[in-house]
Amino acid sequence: MDKYQINHLRELEAESIYVIREVAAQFERPVMLFSGGKDSIVMFHLARKAFWPAKVPFPLMHIDTGHNFPETLEYRDQLMEKTGSKCIVRLVQQSIDEGRVVEEKGVNASRNKLQTTTLLDALEELKFDAAMGGGRRDEEKARAKERFFSHRDEFGQWDPKNQRPELWNLFNGKKNMGEHFRVFPISNWTEMDVWQYIYMENIEIPSLYFTHKREVFNRDGAWLAKAPFMQLKEQEKLQELDVRCRTIGDITCTGLTLSTANSIEDIIHEVASTRVTERGGRADDKRSESAMEDRKKEGYF
Amino acid sequence: MSGKDSGYLDMELLRFTTAGSVDDGKSTLIGRLLYDSKAIFEDQMEAIERASERIGGEEVNLALLTDGLRAEREQGITIDVAYRYFATPKRKFIIADTPGHIQYTRNMVTGASTANVALILVDARHGVLEQTLRHAYIASLLQIPHVIVCVNKMDLVDYDEAVYDKIKTDLEGLSSKLSVKDIRYVPISALKGDNVVDRSSRMDWYQGPTLMYLLENIHIGSDINHDDFRFPVQYVIRPQSKDFPDYRGYGGRIASGDIKVGDRVAVLPSGFASAVKSIDLFDESLEYAFAPQSVSITLEDDIDISRGDMLVREGNGPQVGQDIDVMLCWFNERKMVPKGKYTLRHTSMEARCMVKEVNYKMNINTLEKNKEDKEISMNDIGRVTLRTTKPLFFDSYTKNRTTGSLILVDEATNETVAAGMIV
CATH class of the missing domain: 2.40.30.10 (Translation factors)
Structure with a gap:
């Protein structure tokens, strides 16, 4: 590469930093959603780069379903302490206790969908006007249509058929009172880009992404982790296997990958040779063909 | 992979846009590029197969891969720009796939605004149509640096060289009216795979590169203006902390040109001049920076600068x-x-x-x-x-x-x- 060339990761980084700064400049009360997964970790890293040596000029927020892997929460708290950042936590359990949502029943019950209400309530309560998320267009077909700056009406809904055109790098964050924006700074990153960037920048990630022994059971072809709130069906048996997370979501719907990948390099190799998408193990997307689109319209991340 | 300097991390990013309607084989072409570069995964393929069966198609409909919204799948049309990603060992590609049915100009302009390359599909059976002209005009208006005309469905005209030549001649006549800097032509069959990734054995008369070869090798390093330094100030970074009490950095993305520490700059609109004291990106200090990097620039002098102002090289203003x-x-x-x-x-x-x-x-x-x-x-x-x-x-x-x-x-x-x- 010549003197005036940057590689694809540096170009994506420059684009994402630009988007994050634009959010800080155009909105009064932005917030960055943080789940403890690799995408939000990378997004937060980019935010720190965007404002260094100043602190990130907006808080983080975690919508906690109460069904997290304990390692995720541990990682989150350590990261906040290390970087001197603030993370607001809102609990889905509280939305349940207050009767705002009703817990799903049955063996496949998940709090994934319930998060939307907790999120929208939190945005309204804390008067956030822009919420940045780590969604990527390559993750899912409805997300492939998403803008960087995605307008939400006063009900937090997305209207995919009537999105604002987005040209060059001119982002239009204008809105009426009560409306807000979702912003996706790493829209153009693929799963591989995220891993290569973590490698290049030497970013620390939760231990869940590396191989470890865990008690798991198989449901509909996906390996799920044993947890106190997971009910097993009759024929499902626990086994201890070498697994790792390819994505981190709720324990209830995050499929684990059988893997012995022990380093970021191993993971990059594994991602390069895999033939299944990363959300292929996510039960929440398999509910129907437009599961993601339907959830997004209601205000999901 | 052996280290941080491995080829993996040394890929260039190329953005291209494709425009046209379903009939000219655009979805098939994208499907083939994704499929042949292994960017379609098994679970996606299974989902498309299931969906194809449900709508009663005979073959697997690769268009379903790009049609992401429920309404699009139900109506069999594409409503909005969709972004697709794939990579080869040389480059990472971002496709802005723009629909042809409704709101045509709006979508194509949107997709074209950031593209290095435009793919224009021409159906070999129909030749140059009004639609082709519209594509070419928008590519020229949006100054997409490179245009690749894919003369598609060559299999349906018996791979006839004369058909390809006629289309090429017709378009060359028109392109004199347009300002497209770099235009190439490739005869392909997206359905059969001729000249898409692999060289066709059925068109010996064509000696040029395949489409994938062009996408991987077209020189995009000169697409950005490297001459005129333009730095729109996006955000003023003032930590006011114990460690950085007086730091005042101007955050932004270099729009064009380059800048080094020590270079003289002028500030617009005030017109004040100063010199670059440092160029920062996180805890890293850079000697020089260039478009399209996002950096923070500090100056030797205290000047009142805010968002919307612009730093330029002294003596080379807009x-x-x-x-x-x-x-x-x-x-x-x-x-x-x-x-x-x-x-x-x-x-x-x-x-x-x-x-x-x-x-x-x-x-x-x-x-x-x-x-x-x-x-x-x-x-x-x-x-x-x-x-x-x-x-x-x-x-x-x-x-x-x-x-x-x-x-x-x-x-x-x-x-x-x-x-x-x-x-």
Whole structure:
């Protein structure tokens, strides 16, 4: 590469930093959603780069379903302490206790969908006007249509058929009172880009992404982790296997990958040779063909 | 992979746009590029197979891969720009896949605005159509640096060289009217795979590269303007902390050109001059930086600078003015209001503007200028003069895609209603 060339990761980084700064400049009360997964970790890293040596000029927020892997929460708290950042936590359990949502029943019950209400309530309560998320267009077909700056009406809904055109790098964050924006700074990153960037920048990630022994059971072809709130069906048996997370979501719907990948390099190799998408193990997307689109319209991340 | 300098991390990023309707084989072509570069995963393939069966198609319909919304799948049409990603060992690609059915201009302009390359598909059986002309015109208007014309469905014309030559000659005649810098032609069959990734054995008469070879090797290093340093200030970074009590950095993305520590710069609009003290990116200090990097720049002197201001090299400034001539593409169902007032966004600056005059409307089917009918409605393109409330620092769009572009926002609905290329 010549003197005036940057590689694809540096170009994506420059684009994402630009988007994050634009959010800080155009909105009064932005917030960055943080789940403890690799995408939000990378997004937060980019935010720190965007404002260094100043602190990130907006808080983080975690919508906690109460069904997290304990390692995720541990990682989150350590990261906040290390970087001197603030993370607001809102609990889905509280939305349940207050009767705002009703817990799903049955063996496949998940709090994934319930998060939307907790999120929208939190945005309204804390008067956030822009919420940045780590969604990527390559993750899912409805997300492939998403803008960087995605307008939400006063009900937090997305209207995919009537999105604002987005040209060059001119982002239009204008809105009426009560409306807000979702912003996706790493829209153009693929799963591989995220891993290569973590490698290049030497970013620390939760231990869940590396191989470890865990008690798991198989449901509909996906390996799920044993947890106190997971009910097993009759024929499902626990086994201890070498697994790792390819994505981190709720324990209830995050499929684990059988893997012995022990380093970021191993993971990059594994991602390069895999033939299944990363959300292929996510039960929440398999509910129907437009599961993601339907959830997004209601205000999901 | 052996280390941080491995080839993996040394890929270039190429953005390209494809335009056209389902009939010309665009979805099949994208499907083939994704499939042959192994960017389609098994679970995606299974989902498409299931969906194809349900709508009763005989073959697996690769178009379903790109049609992401429920309404699109139900109606079999594409509504919005969809972004697709794939990589080969040489490059990472971002495809802005734009539909042809409705809101044609709006979507193609959107997809084209950031593209290095435009793929234009021509059905070998039908030759150059009005639609082809529209594609070429928009590629030229948006100054996409490279255009690749894929003469598709060569299998349906018996791989006949004469058919390809005729199309090529017809388009070469037209391209003299357009300002496309680099135009290439490839005869392909997306369905059979001829000349897409692998060289066709059925067209010995064609000695040129395959489509994938072009995508992987077209030189894009010169697409960015490397001559004129333009740095729109996006965000002022002031930590006011114990460790950095006096740090005052200007955060932004270099729009064009390059800059080194020590270089003399001028600040617009104030006109004050200073020198670059440091160029920072996180805890890393850079000796020099260039477009399209995002950095933070500090200056030797304390000058009042805020968002919307611009740093340029001393002695090489942009144009400054309040009467701006633009080629305007209108995107909204609400027509452009003559003498109407709109919010304008240009680099990191926001201003208000009035539509002072419509000079002509472009007939994009014939490339003729219409000076009689000056009503600009959805999907129209016209040459318009805008009067802004404060001066813009701009270059012509042909010189600089960043400082030469702007959007208009409707003050009542907040919608982005138009895109402008400064003449």
